[in-house]
Every structure is written in C-alpha cells, then in structure tokens.
Amino acid sequence: MKVLNAEHISMIFGGLIAVNDVTIYANRGELLGLIGPNGAGKTTIFNMLTGVYVPTHGKISFENARNNQLTINKVKPYKVARFGVSRTFQNIRLFKELTVLENMLVSMHKNIGYSIFGAIFRTNGFLKTEQEFYESAIKILEATGLDTKKDELASNLPYGEQRKLEIARAIATGAEIVFLDEPAAGMNPAETAELAVLIKRLKEDYKLTVVLIEHDMRFVMNLCERIYVLDFGVLIAEGTPHEIKNDPKVIKAYLGEELQ
Amino acid sequence: MGYDNKARIKSSIKAIIFVGVIYGIMKILMLPQINIINPFYQTIIMKIFIEITLALGLNLITGITGQFSLGHAGFMSIGAYTAAFIMLRTTVNVGMIFAATLAGGIVAGLVGLLIGIPTLRLKGDYLAIATLGLGEIIRILLQTTSKDFLGGAAGLSSIPIFANFEGVFFVAVICFFSISNLMKSSYGRALISVREDEIASEAMGVNVTNMKLLAFIMGTFFAGVAGAMYAGYVGFVQPKDFGFMKSIEILMIVVLGGLGNIRGTVIAAIVLNIIGVILQDFSEIRMILYALLLIIIMVIKSGETPWIQKLRAAMNIKSFKFNGKNKAGT
Numbered sequence: 124m125k126v127l128n129a130e131h132i133s134m135i136f137g138g139l140i141a142v143n144d145v146t147i148y149a150n151r152g153e154l155l156g157l158i159g160p161n162g163a164g165k166t167t168i169f170n171m172l173t174g175v176y177v178p179t180h181g182k183i184s185f186e187n188a189r190n191n192q193l194t195i196n197k198v199k200p201y202k203v204a205r206f207g208v209s210r211t212f213q214n215i216r217l218f219k220e221l222t223v224l225e226n227m228l229v230s231m232h233k234n235i236g237y238s239i240f241g242a243i244f245r246t247n248g249f250l251k252t253e254q255e256f257y258e259s260a261i262k263i264l265e266a267t268g269l270d271t272k273k274d275e276l277a278s279n280l281p282y283g284e285q286r287k288l289e290i291a292r293a294i295a296t297g298a299e300i301v302f303l304d305e306p307a308a309g310m311n312p313a314e315t316a317e318l319a320v321l322i323k324r325l326k327e328d329y330k331l332t333v334v335l336i337e338h339d340m341r342f343v344m345n346l347c348e349r350i351y352v353l354d355f356g357v358l359i360a361e362g363t364p365h366e367i368k369n370d371p372k373v374i375k376a377y378l379g380e381e382l383q
Numbered sequence: 384m385g386y387d388n389k390a391r392i393k394s395s396i397k398a399i400i401f402v403g404v405i406y407g408i409m410k411i412l413m414l415p416q417i418n419i420i421n422p423f424y425q426t427i428i429m430k431i432f433i434e435i436t437l438a439l440g441l442n443l444i445t446g447i448t449g450q451f452s453l454g455h456a457g458f459m460s461i462g463a464y465t466a467a468f469i470m471l472r473t474t475v476n477v478g479m480i481f482a483a484t485l486a487g488g489i490v491a492g493l494v495g496l497l498i499g500i501p502t503l504r505l506k507g508d509y510l511a512i513a514t515l516g517l518g519e520i521i522r523i524l525l526q527t528t529s530k531d532f533l534g535g536a537a538g539l540s541s542i543p544i545f546a547n548f549e550g551v552f553f554v555a556v557i558c559f560f561s562i563s564n565l566m567k568s569s570y571g572r573a574l575i576s577v578r579e580d581e582i583a584s585e586a587m588g589v590n591v592t593n594m595k596l597l598a599f600i601m602g603t604f605f606a607g608v609a610g611a612m613y614a615g616y617v618g619f620v621q622p623k624d625f626g627f628m629k630s631i632e633i634l635m636i637v638v639l640g641g642l643g644n645i646r647g648t649v650i651a652a653i654v655l656n657i658i659g660v661i662l663q664d665f666s667e668i669r670m671i672l673y674a675l676l677l678i679i680i681m682v683i684k685s686g687e688t689p690w691i692q693k694l695r696a697a698m699n700i701k702s703f704k705f706n707g708k709n710k711a712g713t
C-alpha cells in the first residue's frame with residue numbers, strides 16, 4: 124500500500140529547474156534510497172515532501188496507518204509533521220542550547236495535554252503529560268543508544284551522535300514516514316556500518332517507512348530495498364540496488380566505474 | 384523524570400518560603416522605627432520591581448523566543464493609560480485596583496496580539512525596526528488624543544496612587560513564577576526551539592507562529608501590568624515617559640542579565656538601578672554608558688568575526704543568534 128505518492132512534481136527557482144517532473148512513491152514499511160550527484164535536487168524534493176517548499180507543479184499526498192489521506196498543497200510544515208511525516212536535515216539542525224532529552228521532548232509538544240495555565244500552576248495534567256513524554260522519549264533514546272547522554276547539551280555531542288539524535292528526534296514526533304537527508308555524512312566507515320544497523324532496527328521497531336538520501340554507495344546499496352536516481356532534477360532510474368548498479372545511465376551520470 | 388508530585392510540593396514550598404522571607408525582610412527594613420529602607424530607597428525599590436516585570440516580559444519575547452522587540456515601552460504605556468483611565472473614573476478599592484491592573488495587562492496583550500500577527504512574520508532586524516516603529520506610533524497616537532480622553536501631550540495627572548509596595552512586589556513575583564514555570568514545561572521547550580531553529584521546530588510539528596504569538600502576548604501582557612503599576616505609583620503618565628529610550632533601558636536589563644536567563648534579568652534590574660542611582664546626576668553619561676554596554680555585549684554575544692568567536696570560546700560565553708539567519712530546509 125502506498126503511503127507516499129508524489130506525482131509529476133517540479134520545483135522552479137527563478138530560472139532554475141531544480142526538480143523536473145518527478146514521480147515517486149513509497150510503500151508502507153519500505154526503505155527507499157534517493158541518490159544522485161551534488162545539486163541534483165534531492166534535498167529540494169525532501170523540502171517539497173515536508174511542506175517547506177510548495178511545488179511549482181505536481182501533487183503530493185500521504186496516507187497514514189489510520190487510512191487518513193493528506194494532500195499537501197500549501198500545507199504548512201508543522202501540519203505535515205503532525206500528519207506523521209518527519210525528517211532530518213543535511214546540515215544538522217538540532218536545538219543546540221537544549222539537552223538531548225529536551226530535543227526529543229520538543230517533538231512531542233504537538234501532543235501536549237495541558238494548557239499554559241496547567242504549566243504555570245503545575246496541574247496533575249501537567250505532571251501526567253510530562254511523565255508520558257519522558258517515558259516515550261527515553262525509550263527512543265535507549266533504542267538509539269543516546270540515553271546515557273540525555274542531559275548533555277545537543278551541541279556537546281560528537282558529530283555522529285548529533286546525526287543519530289536528529290533521527291531519534293524525528294521518530295519522537297510519532298512519524299510513520301521519515302526522510303533522512305545524508306544520515307551518514309561525516310561518519311567514518313565503522314560508524315556508518317553501525318548506523319545502517321540502527322536504521323534497520325528503528326524502522327522495524329517503530330514500523331517506519333524510510334526514505335534516505337546518501338552519497339555513500341555501499342551504505343545505500345546494502346540498506347535500501349529500492350532506489351531512485353536523480354540527475355539535474357530529472358529522475359533517470361528506479362529499481363533494486365542490483366538493477367541500479369548495472370544501469371548504464373546511472374553509471375554514466377553518477378556511479379562512474381567504481382562499483383563495476 | 385525527577386518531577387513528580389513530591390517534587391512539585393517541595394518546589395512550591397521552597398518558592399513560598401523564599402518569597403515570604405524576602406517580603407518579610409523588606410517590610411521590616413521599611414518600618415519607620417528601623418528606617419533602613421527610607422522613602423528614598425523605597426521609590427528605587429518600587430522602580431526595580433516594575434522594571435523586573437517589564438524585563439521578564441521582554442526576556443520571554445526576545446531572550447527565550449528570539450524575537451527582537453524594540454517597542455516594549457509602547458506596551459507599557461498602553462497598560463499605564465488603561466489603568467489610569469479606569470482609576471480616574473472609579474473609586475479606589477482593592478477590587479478596582481485589581482481590575483484596572485488586569486485591564487492594563489489585557490489591553491496591552493490584545494494590542495500585542497494584533498501587532499504580532501503581521502510583524503512576527505518578519506525576521507531579525509526587520510522585526511526590530513517594525514517594533515521600534517510601532518512603539519513610536521503608540522506614543523505619537525497618545526500625544527494626539529484629546530485633553531479629556533487621554534490628555535494629549537500633557538498626559539494624565541492626579542491619578543489616585545493605587546500601587547503600593549505589595550502590589551508592585553507581588554506583580555513581579557507572579558510574573559517571575561509564571562515565566563519560570565512556563566519555561567520548565569513543554570511550552571518553554573517549544574519556545575526555545577523556535578529561537579534555536581525555526582525550520583527544525585516547525586518540522587517537528589511545532590506551530591511556530593502560535594509559539595511566537597504566545598510569547599508576544601504574554602510578554603506584552605506583563606508590560607501592560609507593569610505599566611499599570613507605574614501609573615498607580617507615580618500618579619501621572621505622559622507619552623514622553625514611554626519613548627524609545629525606555630524600550631532600550633528594558634532591553635539593556637534583558638541583555639545584561641543574559642538573553643533567556645530569567646534570574647539574570649532580576650539581578651540585572653537591581654544592578655542597573657543601583658548604577659542609575661550612583662550616576663543620577665549624570666543622566667547623559669548614564670545613557671551613553673548603557674548604549675556602549677549594549678553594543679559591547681551584543682558584539683561579544685552575536686559577533687561572527689573570528690577573534691570574537693575565539694574570545695567567546697576562551698571565556699566560555701554562549702553565543703546568541705536572533706532569528707533570521709536560517710536558510711530554508713538544507
């Protein structure tokens with residue numbers, strides 16, 4: 124069943140066609156890759172899918188586990204997030220002055236069960252919600268291996284853990300679909316291998332559909348079930364890792380000879 | 384999470400004792416027999432508590448939520464005039480004092496909401512300029528009012544003195560605990576997330592516009608309440624009391640106390656007022672000193688030249704960025 128359906132989407136910035144008539148979909152529980160050279164338009168697609176940019180042309184719709192449909196046409200990003208769609212950023216965007224735990228809790232704010240007055244007077248509703256938030260945040264942090272660092276400022280984490288925290292924070296929104304923009308960027312091979320295991324496990328535990336952008340081809344080929352290839356804003360190929368590796372167009376545009 | 388019912392009771396008791404002790408000590412020192420806090424010092428203390436309330440509200444908007452506002456004195460004037468207008472037309476009793484003060488806050492908060500909806504879309508410097516302009520517009524509008532309505536340039540005088548030490552003190556206390564409890568809740572975390580990274584905040588499902596409005600309404604509400612206290616304590620209000628320099632003075636407290644630091648705001652209000660008393664015969668020098676301090680602090684906190692960054696690192700100072708430097712979604 125399709126949880127994401129983007130049909131013929133384009134994004135034009137002034138005279139630049141960053142994304143040109145792209146159609147992609149995701150089935151529930153799939154782990155998809157989106158690859159392509161620098162400037163191909165990958166991040167721009169994520170921005171359209173999460174409501175940051177309004178596509179110049181085309182239609183994007185989501186379906187969540189309760190079979191609700193959301194067509195995002197000029198829907199604000201926070202509403203897209205509330206529907207169950209979350210993401211990470213290519214340039215890490217953590218809340219630096221908040222702790223690891225607080226970063227997680229921000230993602231749950233949308234489910235808040237008390238009012239401003241509840242917060243000021245510390246009502247029972249306040250205690251209950253805070254306790255619930257805390258428990259589910261800790262659970263995700265444990266699954267990510269960040270629970271021992273919950274009280275550190277996000278900015279004090281090493282780079283690799285900041286990337287992990289971004290993933291954990293995206294999951295904490297209760298998302299069903301997460302978009303990961305270069306989750307392994309800046310990681311060494313050992314960290315990258317560990318990250319692949321983590322993403323797989325989180326996907327199973329939290330019943331996620333994952334779409335990820337990545338330049339590390341070994342990572343993508345090992346992890347993803349299906350891959351889209353983008354070049355100059357145009358979708359040039361789609362298929363299993365095996366098909367992509369052997370696609371002459373992809374080799375010419377992006378992979379070069381390295382994976383032959 | 385270490386905050387259960389027991390912790391709640393404990394922190395409430397601690398707060399009550401703390402406030403009670405401070406109140407008690409000050410009341411004793413004010414006793415005519417003891418007269419350590421003489422009437423001269425009392426006026427300074429009144430001023431300090433009013434400024435604490437003003438600065439805490441501005442800290443919520445500018446320090447915590449990252450929305451640079453230079454029009455805080457304008458909201459203070461709305462509260463002051465509202466309360467004065469009411470008190471000039473009613474008998475003075477506790478109920479009316481309470482109602483007039485609350486009305487001052489509510490009217491200021493409503494104007495804050497109306498002004499916030501269009502202006503909070505602006506970023507950084509643009510928001511600062513817009514709020515500066517709006518503060519001045521409020522002042523000029525007050526100047527053009529008729530004599531029997533809001534008194535025009537001469538303002539309103541002979542306002543019954545309705546704000547005593549208790550009023551001013553408890554307003555500041557309520558303001559302090561409202562904001563500090565808010566900060567320890569999900570709302571507080573969401574407000575900081577807006578300051579830290581609007582785009583990420585929105586992507587995590589936070590309604591950024593609403594959070595900015597929340598900060599703005601609450602901050603301007605307290606500015607209005609503080610203004611009401613000011614009117615009720617000084618006994619007259621004039622548009623020129625609420626000019627741009629007043630906004631800067633409040634901002635000065637917030638910046639010196641540390642943007643986003645609630646206790647720092649309280650300490651800075653006290654320190655700056657003491658400096659003000661020492662330099663009271665040199666009021667021009669004082670304003671120059673304030674302006675210089677403000678510039679130095681802002682450069683050190685937000686400067687991006689390498690040597691400033693090094694200085695920050697060497698002295699372990701946190702950097703501060705006003706909203707507006709975020710490029711979309713990368």
Ligand SMILES: Nc1ncnc2c1ncn2[C@@H]1O[C@H](COP(=O)(O)OP(=O)(O)OP(=O)(O)O)[C@@H](O)[C@H]1O
Pocket residue numbers: 136139141159160161162163164165166167168213711
């Ligand atoms: N807001 C914007 N305004 C104008 N041009 C933009 C904007 N965002 C992206 N672009 C342009 O669109 C093109 C695609 O950019 P995008 O960031 O989507 O590439 P990418 O595939 O993510 O590349 P990389 O692998 O380097 O991250 C680039 O030429 C970029 O300069």
Ligand SMILES: [Mg+2]
Pocket residue numbers: 165166167213
């Ligand atoms: Mg990119």
